[in-house]
Amino acid sequence: MSDQIIGTTAADIADSVRDLRDRGVLVAGSPLPPVRELATSLGVNRNTAVAAYRQLAQAGIVLSRGRAGTVITGHESVAQEGYASDTVLRDVGTGNPDPRLIPDPSRALATVAGRPVLYGEPVIDPGLDEWARDWIAQDLDPLDFRITVTSGAVDAVERLLAQALMRDDAVALEDPCFLASIHTVRLGGYRAIPVPVDEEGMTVEGLRAALDAGIRAVICTPRAQNPTGASLTPARAAALRAVLAEHPYVLIIEDDHFSLLAQRPYETLIGPDHRRFALVRSVSKFLGPDMCLAVAATDATTHERLAMRLSPGTTWVSHLLQRLTLTQLTDRSVVAEIEAARDHYASRNAAFAARLGAHGIVCAPTEGLSLWIELPKPARLVAERLMRRGWLARTGDDFALDDRADPSHHLRLTVHDLSDDDTATLVADLVAATR
Template identity: 70%
Template sequence: MNVEIAGTTAAEIADSVRALRERGLLSPGDALPPVRELAATLGVNRNTAVAAYRQLAHAGLVVSKGRGGTLMAGAAHVAQEGIAADTVLQDIGSGNPDPRLIPDPATALSALVGRPVLYGEPVIDPELERWAHEWMRSDLPRSDMRITVTSGAVDAVERLLAQALMRDDAVALEDPCFLASIHTVRLGGYRAVPIPVDEEGMTVEGLRAALDAGARAIISTPRAQNPTGVSLSPARAAALREVLRPHPYVLIIEDDHFSMLSVHPYSTLIGPDHRRYALLRSVSKFLGPDMCLALAATDPTTAERLALRLNPGTTWVSHLLQRLAHAQLSDPRVRAQIAKAAAHYAERNRAFTDALVERGMRTPSSDGLSVWVRLPVPARTAAARLMRRGWLVRTGDEFRIDEASPASDCLRLTVHDLDDDDTARLLRDLETAAR
């Protein structure tokens, strides 16, 4: 490599590489000097060079290939949730709710009345705030709780991390993890620290290791963890709270995305004396993804900082949308529809996982919109075989935090909306693909 990297601090070295890339002097696939060589050339400590490469990796500008060195990154494919576009395959990897089970908002829309909301008014509708306080405190009885509203759970996570962290701070994530959480952490320039997930939720050993690695925030899914479908058991939650007890200022973000649809009780990492916390509940899974609204129950300090990022007139959530959400959530008929949807997802997923067990395929899934299937062959092999039979699936590799970890042997399948004939065909094809 004939280009010259400059700088004496990690930030200056990283900026130098960025500038060389922008000027076209570094291209995707080009190798950067080994850490020791770069440190010697620039006359800096080896740790400074390591920190510079870490910053570049977090920004997605370089990739580490182990003994293959550090290479300039190209425009890599980024996995996204949702329906796959332009495919003739039957998509069972979307993770979507059944549109037939989403309540029709027409009745609530026709009843929406009230005066216009003006600049400078509170960001949350008073009736929605009162309703949310009652809902959240029934599960998390904190006297210091404040309610804020955001444009969905992903928006809330991004704002919560931004108000609490600085670039390169460590954020602990479940591994495997929800795609949006992985992207949010990486795009924010934070350092993702994986915590393994088993059939009772994130592991105690994994949380302890993440705290030892300097995690300043933790993102947890207490129920229907995406992609595995597992829920935090009461015993595991108690053990995790004990590990967190000496760390009251680590920000705990609980994304209870499946709340009203879950068949499991809510168990929490948030202890009674924990100082920084946020319980998030989006309405997307039961009122529809297009509602783009989530409620955040937080400690007062976090609420104040979050409110500064939701200034009225700029980034607030429409009060019409808030009133629509409240009108639906407080309607007994809509709540009955949501309960019916919860029973449907639970029954369809349970029937599918029971059929998998009969065929010798194990799954820890117990809740959620999808099932997590463990196979005796690599997931990519099974996915390719299923593709030849007309199915589009999600492999577990897409949900990994550590890209250097072994290839996954799991698939995430969204099967709740398949009819009986398609379900039977998928089970036969899965059995064949797993051989």
């Protein structure tokens, strides 16, 4: 195949691969030659071939599978968060917050319009910057950090990886893993190194093995890990920090997505002397997914690199959105609504888990918008039986980093918005489906 790819620059090589795909010479699943082989056949520097593959990966044309090589991507559907389309089944695998518990922004909207913001002005609204510093300082003090605002947590993670990594660099991901993190790493052309998650969060042995594999970044969810709901315990966080202390330049990205809804205190992997870090907190879980805004607290070097990707007039986050966020989060009535939502999610999930436990189905007491339910049978079999009873569930297979992993024995169910009658019906149907 390498003899059909032409070009002497990264752009020319990428265009050649794109042209071969468009003409049907390369199809979904077609392997591309290793970087070194391609560089040799074209007589170019290896970095040129790397840059070409990076361009193709960022465009979604190729997918890096680590040691399995790089292949042309297909148009097959991939697992996504949210409601399933085109189904008459009751969807209990959405991972969504309850829309009834998202504060109404109507009153705040009337107050945020003001002087227009023009090109060249600061990209962060001064009021939000001050509020965010105070919020983050409660958990990162005495670390020296800078604040950046991005269009949500996924945008923050993508930018953080892009400013720190090259194609084929290794990234440690929790296994099972948040769907958006899987897609971000794959589309960026990075190699995902799985780190197992148990009831206390990332395992120490798994992180140590990932570091031995040469990771340059680690993405961790300190609270309400998606999909398992696990939160770091103080002991586990301390043990992980001890391991990372020997690798101060590995970029730590903490996605604290559940922040204001969490009942458990924040624990961190970021040690006092760690040099590259980012704590990311989005507002989507408590102000709604349409509020595409996240605050990223980073070290100074990372902040400077992120600033180059968030320039005035091009990729900044709307100041209207920033002001709306600040107005809501400083409104006592909105804060009270968020606290009520926190209690609601916790109580509804706990009640459902208790019902399952009474029938011998294991569901650990964790946090988050969903429950991670352990099954005595393969999850796909149980999900198929639930479909015949009118339910659409999401299996743990979607969250596995390794497509060749053994079939999952877990379901991730979002049940906090079910009525008492629907809850009783789902529990009965789930018990029947596991027999």
